[in-house]
Amino acid sequence: MDKRSFENRICDIRFCRPCALSALAQWKGWPIRDAVPRLPMIHNGKCPVCHGTEELISTSIEWHNVHGQYNTGLPDYWVLQVNNRKSFEKTFPSKWGLPYYEIRKCERCGETILTSIFNPPIGWELRQQCMNCNFIAVSEGR
């Protein structure tokens, strides 16, 4: 994986902090296989759902693996956690990639496609999912 070329594509996505924190806390699953929660984006300075103004930037959200007490192999599951990053930085917050990586316009419906990138020890995996229609694309490489 050419980490630099992936880093160049990282998008500065500004979510509503309270709405995002409650949705992120409920997620439990596996990167790429399970879609990350849809989070409201700040639009014209406000959250369209709760009308709050506090932002959570996309590069402060990372996957974190959870192992049971006696489990030394693959993680039991993953959660989404928020780090202390205060400003947007074009870098991966952890070695595992970025659950909220890139946004672009859906060619089918015109709404927003959200991309997640997962960096396991070998290769990379991308999941693109439209937040409105049923478009999903998963790809991988090394």
Ligand SMILES: [Zn+2]
């Ligand atoms: Zn909100």
Ligand SMILES: [Zn+2]
């Ligand atoms: Zn769509």
